[in-house]
Amino acid sequence: MLYIFSGYPGKALPAGMAHLHAGGLRHCIKEVEHLAELEEDPMIQYVKEGVYACPVGGNEGEWLGPVEYRLSPILDKDGITWKIFPEHWTFGNNVTCTNWTANRETMEVDYRTGIPFADLLASGHPIDMSKVMIQRVPRITESWKEYEKRWFPGTCPQESHKVHLTYVITKGEMEPWAYERVRRLIEERDAAVVDLDRYRPEHFSVSRKWTHPKKPGLDFEKLLRGRN
Amino acid sequence: MAWTAPRTYTTGEIVTAAILNTDVRDNLRYLKGLDGRTDFESAVAFITDETSTLTGSQNNVVLAANSVIFRWNGASTATFTGLASGVDGRLVVIVNVAASNLVLNDEDALSTAANRFALTGNLTLRPDQGVMLEYDSTSSRWRVAASGGPIDASDILSGTIATARLGTGATASNFLRGDQTYAAPATGAPDSADYLVGTAQGGLSAEIVVGATPGGELGGTWAAPTVDTIHSGSAHAVTREGGSTTEATTTSTSAVDLLTASTLTIAATEPFIFVANTRKSGGGIAVCNLKLNATVVAEAVGSDAGGTQALSHFSTTNAALSGSFFASIGPRVTSYLRSGASTYRTSDTTAHTEKSHRWMQTADMPTVEITDVIIRGIGDVNAPTVGCDELHVYSLAAS
Numbered sequence: 001m002l003y004i005f006s007g008y009p010g011k012a013l014p015a016g017m018a019h020l021h022a023g024g025l026r027h028c029i030k031e032v033e034h035l036a037e038l039e040e041d042p043m044i045q046y047v048k049e050g051v052y053a054c055p056v057g058g059n060e061g062e063w064l065g066p067v068e069y070r071l072s073p074i075l076d077k078d079g080i081t082w083k084i085f086p087e088h089w090t091f092g093n094n095v096t097c098t099n100w101t102a103n104r105e106t107m108e109v110d111y112r113t114g115i116p117f118a119d120l121l122a123s124g125h126p127i128d129m130s131k132v133m134i135q136r137v138p139r140i141t142e143s144w145k146e147y148e149k150r151w152f153p154g155t156c157p158q159e160s161h162k163v164h165l166t167y168v169i170t171k172g173e174m175e176p177w178a179y180e181r182v183r184r185l186i187e188e189r190d191a192a193v194v195d196l197d198r199y200r201p202e203h204f205s206v207s208r209k210w211t212h213p214k215k216p217g218l219d220f221e222k223l224l225r226g227r228n
Numbered sequence: 229m230a231w232t233a234p235r236t237y238t239t240g241e242i243v244t245a246a247i248l249n250t251d252v253r254d255n256l257r258y259l260k261g262l263d264g265r266t267d268f269e270s271a272v273a274f275i276t277d278e279t280s281t282l283t284g285s286q287n288n289v290v291l292a293a294n295s296v297i298f299r300w301n302g303a304s305t306a307t308f309t310g311l312a313s314g315v316d317g318r319l320v321v322i323v324n325v326a327a328s329n330l331v332l333n334d335e336d337a338l339s340t341a342a343n344r345f346a347l348t349g350n351l352t353l354r355p356d357q358g359v360m361l362e363y364d365s366t367s368s369r370w371r372v373a374a375s376g377g378p379i380d381a382s383d384i385l386s387g388t389i390a391t392a393r394l395g396t397g398a399t400a401s402n403f404l405r406g407d408q409t410y411a412a413p414a415t416g417a418p419d420s421a422d423y424l425v426g427t428a429q430g431g432l433s434a435e436i437v438v439g440a441t442p443g444g445e446l447g448g449t450w451a452a453p454t455v456d457t458i459h460s461g462s463a464h465a466v467t468r469e470g471g472s473t474t475e476a477t478t479t480s481t482s483a484v485d486l487l488t489a490s491t492l493t494i495a496a497t498e499p500f501i502f503v504a505n506t507r508k509s510g511g512g513i514a515v516c517n518l519k520l521n522a523t524v525v526a527e528a529v530g531s532d533a534g535g536t537q538a539l540s541h542f543s544t545t546n547a548a549l550s551g552s553f554f555a556s557i558g559p560r561v562t563s564y565l566r567s568g569a570s571t572y573r574t575s576d577t578t579a580h581t582e583k584s585h586r587w588m589q590t591a592d593m594p595t596v597e598i599t600d601v602i603i604r605g606i607g608d609v610n611a612p613t614v615g616c617d618e619l620h621v622y623s624l625a626a627s
Binding site for chain 1: 469470471472474475476477478479480481482483484485486487488489490491492493509510519522524527548597599600604605606608609611612613615
């Protein structure tokens with residue numbers, strides 16, 4: 001049974017805080033709180049098209065049956081449905097905290113004509129730069145269009161973004177209380193880890209915020225006021 | 229009386245009073261100018277009868293009584309403070325034929341008052357220059373009737389030639405413009421120019437402030453400038469297509485799509501590279517594989533325990549290891565569809581290291597635009613946690 005949750009344990013924590021990674025969550029489910037029997041058979045691989053008995057370390061061997069899955073309610077709210085996974089998307093087995101990024105490309109165009117600035121330069125004609133107004137606009141690529149189709153209509157963020165998901169694959173269906181406990185551990189910030197002494201440091205990752213290079217110090221207010 | 233042509237007398241001719249009055253008296257009156265203007269019908273020449281070689285300071289210089297042209301030919305500079313022999317209306321032309329300067333001092337008390345020069349300042353006659361002086365008995369001074377010769381601008385600057393102020397508008401802080409008006413130099417910078425500055429400047433009116441550390445490149449236009457963190461104005465050799473800066477982890481014992489950079493636009497003919505960090509937290513073998521779009525192109529399969537077909541490979545060493553891999557993918561063109569390779573290195577605190585090169589031969593790479601670079605992860609039955617982070621994908625210009 002494939003369970004898909006939104007985010008990963010500790011996603012909302014500030015930088016520097018320790019949180020469970022996939023190995024820590026596995027330890028919690030299997031060894032500490034005994035919440036479910038995880039699917040750990042190396043032959044078993046969950047793929048969108050079904051469950052496969054694959055060669056060790058391989059991919060999509062014998063088809064064993066369709067995937068039974070359950071998406072967390074919060075995913076539905078975000079517009080993430082089963083359709084968001086493309087063909088041959090692989091969930092593996094056991095526990096996985098995965099993420100993907102979608103980059104919204106931009107380009108600079110001449111505000112008046114809509115001609116891409118790069119095309120203007122490539123034309124080889126002299127350009128009076130004082131008469132060109134540049135606007136940065138989204139560049140809708142074919143890959144973005146295809147990506148957007150995977151979301152529930154109208155829910156795909158119209159900017160670069162990340163999607164964090166956690167897969168938990170069990171041998172059978174989890175008990176409701178166990179499911180709720182796992183869901184809270186992953187999706188709710190205040191869900192505390194119990195019996196902390198039964199964990200080791202290698203069960204945790206440290207939250208980290210990636211710092212983007214400093215933005216330029218343009219005085220936009222002054223620019224908006226115009227000249228003189 | 230007007231001029232009468234002189235008479236030619238003949239022998240034995242009787243000369244009357246009338247004849248003499250007309251021919252002699254009236255013509256002499258004409259020549260002296262007693263009856264009006266005197267016209268000379270030929271050039272007038274004065275005999276040069278005096279050449280002076282005086283040098284140094286000379287007072288009350290005596291002119292010969294018949295001297296009109298006064299030649300000065302001193303061997304060195306001379307300074308005259310006055311001329312004697314002045315009578316009302318007397319003209320004297322002083323010419324400098326020497327190689328040195330002759331200076332006529334203005335109102336110099338070294339000469340008697342009646343012999344002094346009344347000038348606007350000391351007058352220097354350079355070689356080949358001259359001056360005509362006239363004696364004015366009313367003021368008892370020699371005065372300039374005419375002067376000639378070019379003016380040396382350096383004499384103005386040095387004060388040798390005295391100059392009057394250039395009108396009432398002249399001050400120490402303004403200048404005479406080409407349109408003959410006085411103007412003060414403009415203060416501050418022109419306000420019609422574009423200035424790129426680090427911090428705002430009070431003397432500028434529309435400067436573009438980019439901060440002390442702009443941290444980017446200048447883009448856009450002067451009307452709407454930008455400081456871009458990413459190069460965007462023109463084509464460039466390396467473009468960051470995408471990536472992920474959040475860790476993904478798994479304990480899966482079969483391959484799983486772990487970390488994905490999607491919505492990429494890497495054309496089939498574009499080479500690209502990518503880097504990422506990997507780790508495992510103890511346990512057994514941990515491997516990272518590669519999937520492009522929906523095709524798994526690098527994956528350790530079956531007996532390939534060494535993971536020679538994977539991106540990176542952690543051995544059975546039960547230790548927390550970390551490392552990174554770098555992969556290069558060539559253009560996906562016919563007959564070159566397995567043109568991918570990676571190199572990785574891992575280590576831990578006990579100096580255990582693994583390093584190797586891997587190549588991709590699980591399947592041909594897709595020949596279409598790459599939209600998804602997916603790092604897959606897998607561990608063995610010892611259940612290591614496989615981590616992957618800081619994935620960055622760059623395309624390389626193909627032309």
